[in-house]
Amino acid sequence: MADARITRLSRWRAVLRLAAAAGRWKVSAFGALILVSGLLPTAAILMTGRLVAAIPAAVRPGAGAAEARPALLALGWLVGCLAALALAGIALAQLSRFLDAAFAAEVHHRVARVTLGTPGLAALEDPAVMDELGAIQDAERRGVLRQTMAALSNVATMRLRGAGAFVVLFGFNWWAPLLLAAAWQLTNRVYLQATENGVSVNMSDGAVRLRRAEYLRSLALEAPAAKEVRVFGLDGWLVGRYGDAWLEALGVLWRSRKANRGITAAATLGLALSHGAVLAALGTAAARGDVSGAAMIVFVQAVIATSDLGMIGDWQWILAQSMAVAERVTGLAARIPAATTTTLGASSGKATSPPLLASSETTGTALNASSSPEAGAALNPHPPTASGTRSGPVGVRLDGVRFTYRGRELPTLDGLTLDIPPGQSIAIVGENGAGKSTLVKLLCGLYEPQHGRVTLDGGASPVQSRGRIGVIFQDFVRYPLPLRENVAFGHLPLMNDGAALERALADAGGAALLAGMPHGWDTVLSREYEGGVDLSGGQWQRVALARALAAVRGGAGLLILDEPTAALDVRAEAELFERFLQVTRGVTTILVSHRLSSVRRADRIVVIEGGRVVEDGSHAELMRAGGRYAEMYSLQAERFAVAVPLAQAGVEEVVDA
Ligand SMILES: Nc1ncnc2c1ncn2[C@@H]1O[C@H](COP(=O)(O)OP(=O)(O)OP(=O)(O)O)[C@@H](O)[C@H]1O
Numbered sequence: 001m002a003d004a005r006i007t008r009l010s011r012w013r014a015v016l017r018l019a020a021a022a023g024r025w026k027v028s029a030f031g032a033l034i035l036v037s038g039l040l041p042t043a044a045i046l047m048t049g050r051l052v053a054a055i056p057a058a059v060r061p062g063a064g065a066a067e068a069r070p071a072l073l074a075l076g077w078l079v080g081c082l083a084a085l086a087l088a089g090i091a092l093a094q095l096s097r098f099l100d101a102a103f104a105a106e107v108h109h110r111v112a113r114v115t116l117g118t119p120g121l122a123a124l125e126d127p128a129v130m131d132e133l134g135a136i137q138d139a140e141r142r143g144v145l146r147q148t149m150a151a152l153s154n155v156a157t158m159r160l161r162g163a164g165a166f167v168v169l170f171g172f173n174w175w176a177p178l179l180l181a182a183a184w185q186l187t188n189r190v191y192l193q194a195t196e197n198g199v200s201v202n203m204s205d206g207a208v209r210l211r212r213a214e215y216l217r218s219l220a221l222e223a224p225a226a227k228e229v230r231v232f233g234l235d236g237w238l239v240g241r242y243g244d245a246w247l248e249a250l251g252v253l254w255r256s257r258k259a260n261r262g263i264t265a266a267a268t269l270g271l272a273l274s275h276g277a278v279l280a281a282l283g284t285a286a287a288r289g290d291v292s293g294a295a296m297i298v299f300v301q302a303v304i305a306t307s308d309l310g311m312i313g314d315w316q317w318i319l320a321q322s323m324a325v326a327e328r329v330t331g332l333a334a335r336i337p338a339a340t341t342t343t344l345g346a347s348s349g350k351a352t353s354p355p356l357l358a359s360s361e362t363t364g365t366a367l368n369a370s371s372s373p374e375a376g377a378a379l380n381p382h383p384p385t386a387s388g389t390r391s392g393p394v395g396v397r398l399d400g401v402r403f404t405y406r407g408r409e410l411p412t413l414d415g416l417t418l419d420i421p422p423g424q425s426i427a428i429v430g431e432n433g434a435g436k437s438t439l440v441k442l443l444c445g446l447y448e449p450q451h452g453r454v455t456l457d458g459g460a461s462p463v464q465s466r467g468r469i470g471v472i473f474q475d476f477v478r479y480p481l482p483l484r485e486n487v488a489f490g491h492l493p494l495m496n497d498g499a500a501l502e503r504a505l506a507d508a509g510g511a512a513l514l515a516g517m518p519h520g521w522d523t524v525l526s527r528e529y530e531g532g533v534d535l536s537g538g539q540w541q542r543v544a545l546a547r548a549l550a551a552v553r554g555g556a557g558l559l560i561l562d563e564p565t566a567a568l569d570v571r572a573e574a575e576l577f578e579r580f581l582q583v584t585r586g587v588t589t590i591l592v593s594h595r596l597s598s599v600r601r602a603d604r605i606v607v608i609e610g611g612r613v614v615e616d617g618s619h620a621e622l623m624r625a626g627g628r629y630a631e632m633y634s635l636q637a638e639r640f641a642v643a644v645p646l647a648q649a650g651v652e653e654v655v656d657a
Pocket residue numbers: 125405406408412430431432433434435436437438439474
């Protein structure tokens with residue numbers, strides 16, 4: 001019981017803390033209006049009694065006589081109460097709407113601040129955190145959060161009305177209000193317990209199942225899985241699984257409701273008996289003449305109004321859910337490690353993003369660089385840095401790095417040591433699952449190694465160096481946003497610098513792509529939007545490359561490319577790499593690729609196996625050594641030799657290793 005009280009208290013505190021974001025005056029006005037709306041009904045009940053009591057005296061001499069004054073006064077007060085009640089109701093509804101918008105925005109903002117503020121991915125991949133976020137999102141989607149203040153005002157005014165009636169009933173006798181209040185409280189407690197149980201299972205066990213059901217629904221309804229669902233004939237299976245998953249989620253709720261059925265019935269019976277007892281006592285008193293007609297009207301209204309001390313239905317359910325969500329939101333920061341250097345303000349995801357004023361200078365410099373007549377000039381010879389403290393290529397050092405994914409027993413990287421001097425171009429190769437992409441994520445500070453250290457720029461952590469890194473991940477994001485944003489996300493200050501964006505896209509081999517866009521830079525890269533276009537896999541890859549090059553233009557001194565050309569045909573890839581060597585002069589580049597024909601152009605190649613570096617050297621050195629690299633290269637070269645006749649016949653993709 002004490003625990004439940006503490007939980008309820010902390011939930012109330014959480015709601016009020018989030019609501020406070022709307023401003024002290026608005027919240028104070030909200031509280032005052034609740035008080036007025038909650039207490040005026042009791043005043044109206046009392047005024048009705050006064051009016052009824054005064055009417056006989058007023059009727060006999062006529063309305064103009066002095067005896068009629070109390071009745072007129074009571075009537076005036078009653079009308080005043082009702083009018084004030086109506087006005088307060090309107091004002092409260094308006095203010096609730098405003099506060100609800102502010103409340104939902106604050107929840108949104110806090111969740112975004114916490115999730116974007118965590119520098120790595122580990123916390124967001126934690127199933128417990130995913131469930132928390134899923135439950136919050138679910139409440140947002142169902143509109144629960146946007147009704148919190150309306151629910152709060154309704155519940156609070158009704159409780160005040162009930163409390164007023166409770167006090168009024170003491171005018172009849174001492175036990176009637178106590179009996180009715182106890183009966184309603186008991187019913188309310190039972191209902192509340194059932195509601196809270198329902199909310200809890202809904203947001204824990206139910207949420208997990210609901211998330212699964214919604215994922216299955218998204219597979220059935222949304223574009224990404226549409227092709228496979230149709231070709232593999234998954235439709236029937238999906239509909240069945242979705243139905244089962246949905247019923248499982250609802251089953252959790254139904255079971256929790258069923259468990260409370262008996263006690264709910266007992267509480268309802270108690271309610272009926274207590275009302276019967278009080279009304280019988282009132283009737284007896286009236287028959288004996290102990291209670292006047294006017295008092296009878298007041299007490300009967302009060303008996304009815306004590307129901308506001310009981311369960312209130314939907315508003316209570318909404319408030320209970322909002323309170324549980326509010327508690328989760330305010331506790332989220334404690335469960336997800338806070339950012340050490342990133343902030344929501346650095347919305348580019350770069351801790352060292354320049355302020356807007358500085359960015360125009362940055363843009364100016366970039367513009368000058370980009371407007372250089374020399375095609376393919378080095379992108380970042382002396383870049384303006386985001387932090388203003390560092391420029392030029394970034395040195396990278398990994399010291400005995402060991403990293404194991406959550407839930408896995410064996411480490412993916414196990415004592416990996418690698419030193420990359422500034423300006424070097426290095427290629428990382430290894431079999432599928434060797435840990436190449438994991439290494440990239442560690443270099444970007446998305447995971448922390450359990451042992452060893454990753455440092456950039458001569459000692460900074462990857463998170464501190466975010467503004468100095470340009471990256472294309474293997475699973476880069478295809479933003480269904482305008483082409484401009486898809487490229488400028490690499491360095492936000494370039495957003496309106498058409499020349500710099502154009503140069504980045506051209507350097508990524510995407511000049512023709514821009515020419516084919518119906519609305520130029522403003523073309524949305526998704527057919528789901530009016531005037532939008534769909535891109536091929538290779539075209540998307542060029543856009544992602546342009547984004548990484550925009551980052552370099554904005555000051556990144558380390559460019560990491562994880563399988564940047566997997567979707568390009570062989571000729572396009574060869575052209576692109578040729579160009580790349582020119583435009584990334586003065587930048588440290590790390591290339592992860594299975595295409596050894598591209599890899600061989602790097603200054604240095606390292607082979608990863610068993611979580612560590614097993615070979616390290618130039619293409620020629622590694623070929624001479626005759627180890628893993630030489631073996632892989634020879635295998636691909638054999639395929640190349642077989643494929644050349646086909647390639648000459650125009651089937652170039654066969655060469656793709
Ligand atoms: N988020 C994750 N959680 C748990 N395990 C993961 C996660 N990401 C990758 N792994 C595992 O870590 C290992 C290394 O994966 P990684 O993607 O780094 O390999 P890779 O060398 O890039 O492979 P590929 O050449 O296929 O891209 C794999 O066994 C993979 O299953």
